[in-house]
Amino acid sequence: MGLIIAYALIAVSVTALVYAGLQSFVPVAVTRWRSDQEEIDDKLQNIFYTSSEARTFLILKYGGTLAAFFIGLWFMNSLVFGIFLGIVIYLLPEVLLDNILRRRRERLEAQTADVMTALSASIKSGMTIEQAFSEMVDTMYPPISEEFALIRERIDAGQPVIAAVKSADERLQVPRLSLIFQTICISLERGGRLASLMDRLAESTREIERVEERVRTETAGLRLSARIMFLMPFFICGLLYLIEPDQVMLLFDNLIGNIVLVIAIAMDISAYFIMKKLIELDI
Numbered sequence: 001m002g003l004i005i006a007y008a009l010i011a012v013s014v015t016a017l018v019y020a021g022l023q024s025f026v027p028v029a030v031t032r033w034r035s036d037q038e039e040i041d042d043k044l045q046n047i048f049y050t051s052s053e054a055r056t057f058l059i060l061k062y063g064g065t066l067a068a069f070f071i072g073l074w075f076m077n078s079l080v081f082g083i084f085l086g087i088v089i090y091l092l093p094e095v096l097l098d099n100i101l102r103r104r105r106e107r108l109e110a111q112t113a114d115v116m117t118a119l120s121a122s123i124k125s126g127m128t129i130e131q132a133f134s135e136m137v138d139t140m141y142p143p144i145s146e147e148f149a150l151i152r153e154r155i156d157a158g159q160p161v162i163a164a165v166k167s168a169d170e171r172l173q174v175p176r177l178s179l180i181f182q183t184i185c186i187s188l189e190r191g192g193r194l195a196s197l198m199d200r201l202a203e204s205t206r207e208i209e210r211v212e213e214r215v216r217t218e219t220a221g222l223r224l225s226a227r228i229m230f231l232m233p234f235f236i237c238g239l240l241y242l243i244e245p246d247q248v249m250l251l252f253d254n255l256i257g258n259i260v261l262v263i264a265i266a267m268d269i270s271a272y273f274i275m276k277k278l279i280e281l282d283i
Helices: 002-046 051-075 079-110 112-124 129-139 144-156 161-172 175-190 194-218 220-243 245-253 255-279
Strands: none
Touching: 002 051, 002 079, 051 079, 079 112, 079 175, 079 255, 112 129, 112 175, 112 194, 129 144, 144 161, 161 175, 175 194, 194 220, 220 245, 220 255, 245 255
16 A cells, blocks of 8 residues: 555656646747747748748757657667757758758849849830839849839838838848849939949949859869768768678767767768858859
């Protein structure tokens, strides 16, 4: 009878501790979830994604982290691998989101020379700046047409042209587009030949693009070297496993081996991103 009472007291104590932990943890987790959702949703809405994609990123970030931790813990039978995989999956959505934003900015920058030429042609034909923006929406391809559509919507809603253009500039923060927007604002505020300015900007932008293309060509070998450097340790590990499988399995079968392997993988990933950062030159 006393043993039953003792087990009951232990069960009640454990339940109380779990309940108290959940009471303190759940509000913090909910607050963190909502904060991350707002931040990701704002970033995605700026590039015309919907809130459902934001939830997908959050599910990957938190649900994927837990799943990766238990996969490492149960299937690989290693707490070290579980923690490492959890950290990797936790950081992965942020890397993917930054990559999406970077690629969109690159696509916008690639269209800037065409935008300058089209704006110049529209203004020379006698169009107002509002009509020129509408022409951009109708004739240009996304993503630049989406941005000018948003500017046009702001203007149609009653916002001044300068305010709508400055709002787009602050939101996008793309250097070449910023040059276009600032030129338009200065021209509207102080006057000037906007068409001729756009022609000169388009010529300068195309020269910069030619230089960037030459730099990309010159650094192509370095980018290939970075990828080879990243993959080589895994290739060598596979060869060593074919030769001495027992020696390689020491990295997976004990705690010290797990720690050494995780540190090696982390250093390999870090070296790849450092080399990639050094290769990417700003023109």
